[in-house]
Amino acid sequence: MTYKHIGKNFTPPDIEAKVTGAARYAEDFKREGMVFARLLTSPLPAGRIVNIDYSEALAMEGVVGILTTEDLPQPAPPANPSLASDIITYIGQPILAVAAVTEEIAENAIEKIRIDFERRPFVVDPLDTLVEGGPNPYPTGNTLVRNAADAAAGTTASGTDVGEVKWSRDAINAFRAGQVPEGAPFPEEWAFGDIDAEFAQCTTIVEEPFVTIGQPHHALEPRTGMAYWENGRCYFHGSLQSHTIAVAPLAGMLGIDPANLVFINENTGGGFGGKIFPYPTMAVTGHLARKLNRPVQLRITREEEFYIGSARSGMQGRMKLGLKSNGDVGAVDVIIVGDAGSGGGASNSSAAEHISLMLQPAAMRFRGVTLYTNTTPRGAQRGPGQNEMAAVLAPIFDKAIRQANLDRMAVRRQNAPVSEDLIGPRRGALTSAFFPQAIQMGADMFNWDERQARSGQRNGNKVTGIGLGMGYHSAGASGYDGLCRIGTDGRLYLHTGVGNLGTYSYASVVRTAAEVLKVDWNNCEIVRGNTDLHLPYSTYQAGSNTMFTEVRTNFVAAQDALRKLKEIAAADLGGAADDYDIDGARVFLTSNPDQGMTYAEAAQRAVAMGGEYSGETFPDDLNDVTKRSVQGLAGTGLIGVAKDTRHSGTVPSMTIGFMEIELDLGTGKYDIVDYTAVADCGTIIHPLGFRQSMNGGGVWGVGLSGYERHVYDPQNGLSANVGLYQAKIPTYLDVPLTNNTAGLNIADPQSPMGSRGVGEPSQGCAAAALSSAISDALGGHLFNRAPVTPDMIINHVAQLDHFNTGDLKTNTF
């Protein structure tokens, strides 16, 4: 299909402000009378507060107020509280906030506060709390318990509770040694197929332990916020990935009607899953501003980001994988113990689901345990579960393929999912999949056969490694609202409640409406970033889902506008609506294009006609956020608004990455000589944006498999990482000088423009390709972990592997 906008590059309207410094982030906003808040945070990993004396601080000149749990009570665990007192569960946990006329005074005031603590035992390694007799991170246990029925009945607040799960010491010892923990209970379990029968048909079986470690999100913009109240409304300048979907939960945190919250967030300096929804410190900012009746800015430092900024969950696991003689994956049996940190979530099932889709085993069993620890709260981070699994799976899969004397690329292609394949325990359908073609395309671009022949070649101290890996993430949702408006000036106003996390997807998706209504881009204006600008209820901006989900909403909104254009023309000019067509910002009689009206005239007529045409009435099934916005826009033009229907099936976004590295056996360092990646992510809506997602994900993949880790001192529970240099992210010098990326560009039938997102799997395939390449350079050696750092490599070269593996350590070195 030939498109006017889809598949074409464009200049996103916010980019000029980014290169001139005019783009404003939450910390850039000031308000008359604004005061500055600082957090007093816990020095203990576990305990409770016996007494607080802040009288001296409050009496200091310049101090204007203090917010404690007396103002903002701590919710029951495992909810992540804004402020903690009775149950402290990690170092760096906010206890109270002090506001003063300067940050310096607020910090000095914090020094004057006296707190008596009572310590509790703590734990940083999930297996240390899982073992019988091991300490629990919470007073009441170590694992999440879901009480959905109780929540529905109103007997619990959140539907979640903290329970306890323990394994015998024998089971823990076996698991740490890479063996099956016989008799151990698994709160999470699913399976499909006859796993014993399928393993019996496998001619190659590998059994390997694995471990991954948590990683801070490291968004460069810390989660600073500023809030003030006027006439009962809260105006909040925040830093979130999502926008209008965040209004209700943020209003809930502040205890107000969502209609009384104005959320302003035009730019967000990175989120990566750590800022999908409102986070606890936002409640501190809002409540403190209300208590003081003054604007309050709560600035979060880089160091504080390491404690409260969320992090990827670590996994400790074991995998048994069987290949049949023809290269088909017969069966997979995987155990995952996931670290949820303090009140966060693990990603065990998502990790297992990655295997179920990408390897398409005939039978599979997953068993898991999610455990809390006294470490930073864990949350979604770019492809949670799937990407860390991709990193550890690739070398294990390589090992099986090598043992079977098969080709690593060919076996992946042979097992790769197509549209008819299924995913996960429910054997759910896919919207579409063409992944074997993507693998072949990547192999051709990378010149797989020729490169593979270089595997293991030595050049002095350097050895060549060739790797490949696959990334996957479910990349689409549905059921949100779309809203557009043709103004009486004839311009198309594209309203979106999608956040602006930097991928420009907010702009890419609204071009769908411009496409449907055939409007030139210079006659379009995107309306976003401030809920007072009348924005629709849009999807959360995460999980690669915007390109699918919001193309659908913009399509239905534009279709509604198109219908109204034709009906207005028919009402004024005669005939039936179906007799009319559009182009050139006009609606006209198909049989006589001279007979028609401009969009400006149609919008003026919509205002005159009222009703649904100008937004005075609207569909009942819209979200309340959208309803309020339409009411705000009523009478200002022709309104196109609709709620999207539901799609069916998982929306699979998949990538294949190929990597050549040159590994220095003397230093453990390596250079990435070449990186090539291909995506099966539907129609490419915005080519430059697509490349950017693929390349950015590639950098993240290098970080996951090669550098990043969050570690704690097991004696005191202190984080060893409180600066970027201590939790290194890839720099210019750690990634290839150029990347080769491409898209298969085959449309997904359930997206009106054929699109799916790609942000998450673009990391997974690079992480997998790097871990595969490192293993390949070392003759197929398995580290069974991510990241693999240069010290591990030189330890292996020196035959000191006991430093590297053996006890599945996560959160510690």
Add this chain to the structure above:
Amino acid sequence: MTPKLTRRRFIKSVIFFGAAASSGAGFYLASAAAQRPAGGVERLVSLNVNGRTRRVDVMPQETLAHTLRYKLGLTGTKLGCNRGECGACTVTVDDVTNYACSTLTHSVKGRQVVTVEGLRAADGTLHAVQQAFIDELSPQCGFCTPGQIMSAVALLKTNPRPTREEARQALSGNLCRCGAYDHYLNGVMRASGQLS
């Protein structure tokens, strides 16, 4: 000739002024300075920022990033770490890149400070690096972009046609968590006329 700012010079300046710069917090209002040790430093100083002379009340321990952001309203200079790790606060001082979070404002008196806001021509035309970064869709979230731009501008001033490798070395003090390195390098190559 004014000596270049170095880490050693910065530390010496801090000691001289008698107060350590905070790594974790900002100091926004000059009124707070009344509570600080005097240190014998002139408070009201003239700064040349983006070609304009500005009179500013500066505390002894104040960093250039804070002066720019909170006293001159130049919020294009970002604070990603406030401790010299990320490069988001990069500005040029006499055409040399400096981390503004680790530069004392008093140390740049009489020198030419340029921030991202000072690159546009008088007629509004964007600097070649700014335009190239737009054309190559270099920024993602944009938070590190001002620093990346200032490093690129400084590079092209001394090396108008750098190789891609030279460009990545020159920008390697600027972190981008979005991972837009490839696009920033494309922008530098385009700005230097080596990419069409």
